Amino acid sequence: MKLGVFMVLFNGRGFEESLDYVAEKGLKAVEIGTGGYPGNEYCNPEELLADPSKLEAFRKAIESRGLVVSALSCHGNPLHPQKALAKADHDVFLQSVELAQRLGIPVVNTFSGCPGDSEDAKYPNWPVAPWPNDYQDLLKWQWETKVIPYWKEAGKFAEDHGVKIGIELHGGFSAHTPATMLRLREATCEAVGVNLDPSHMWWQGIDPVQAIRILGRAGAIHHFHAKDITIDQSNVNMHGLTDMQSYTQMQDRGWNFRSVGYGHDVKIWADMISELRLQSYDHVVSIEHEDGLMSVDEGFSKAVRNLQQILIEEPAGEMWWV
Structure with a gap:
């Protein structure tokens, strides 16, 4: 595995300056x-x-610094009901x-x-409860008429170009759990997989280690984000895990994004790295900084230090003791 970073956090600096850093x-x-x-x-x-x-x-600029690109990222909503946005x-x-x-x-x-x-909608609609039955009807319509047809075509396009798709499992979108990811993958093709961000598993009540195991056994992990989270149970009791308060309301929110090691200890992160290796993931662990308590440089630097001590970089080799 290699350690990397999502470069969007350096926006505002020059490209080559950021690569040097x-x-x-x-x-x-x-x-x-x-x-x-x-x-x-x-x-x-x-x-x-x-x-x-320009392409060259x-x-x-990247290769001269001994770097590789783990992924290109264009997170958006291609299923948005407003056709121009989609x-x-x-x-x-x-x-x-x-x-x-x-x-x-x-x-x-x-x-x-x-x-x-519906076809006349202006805004996305994310159903999160099976009852009243309207929500089940809506979910069925969304998947059968929008989600699966779109990703069948998009998945084939990626497959034809020799590229994998890493869908981030994020609340507010149709694929947001291991189950919804595997449903989408089964209905489309193997080019459709996951960019697994453990922070979005934790706030949905999902153990990221188990998510890695479930998705890894299906060969569905194409990329991995390193971002932590804290959960404040007293605030969860007030607002729930689907807390709609702004991320700036850190004292009142049920959960907040944190830099790696500031939400869960390094042992838990080591367990995730080990499970990734166990499931044959050998690509990049990409740091994503969204910690409202730390500057970009400090949050990024601390995440680097915490991950460098646990990242498994070398091939395991033969079990000489067996």
Whole structure:
């Protein structure tokens, strides 16, 4: 495994300056935003695909520092009921897949998206309860008419380009648990897999180690994010785990994102790394910083130090004692 970082956290700095900083920290990989929610400050796929000289300069900037790109990330909602919004996210996904193929990048990360409640809807609708039965009817309609047809086509496009899709299991989107991920994968193709972020498992009450085991046994883990979380039970008692308060309300929220090691101890992170190895994951652990109590540099640096001591980098070799 290699340690990497989601470069969006350095937005506002120069691209090459940020690459130098990452290399100086001893990291081996970068994940780069190409549009959607992460934006495309460091990588505009439309421009790079249209200009071979820019594409080559982009490639050299990364390779000259001994880095690889773990994934291109264009998290968005290609199923948004407002067609213009859906088309923008869909188009950047297609461009990201084409760019990944051109550069030999194995994964494009995104969200599954979430449709509305009808063809006339204006906003996504995320059902979270089986009753009243309206919600079951809505969920069935969404998956059968929107989610599965879209990802069948998108999955084939990625498969034809030799690229894997890493869908982040995030609340508010149709695929948000191991079960919904495996349902989507079974209905589409093996190019459709997961960008597993343990922080989104914890706040849904899912043990990330078990999520790794479930998805790993299906060969469905294509990328991995390193982001922690704290859960404040007294605030959960007030607001629940589906807390709708702004992330800025850290004193009142039921849970908050934290840098690696500041929500769960390093032993739990070591268990996740070991389970990834046990399930034959040998790609990148990509740090994502969204800790409201720490600056970008401090939160990132502490995550690097905590992960460097537990990352399994070398091949296991033969069991000489057997």
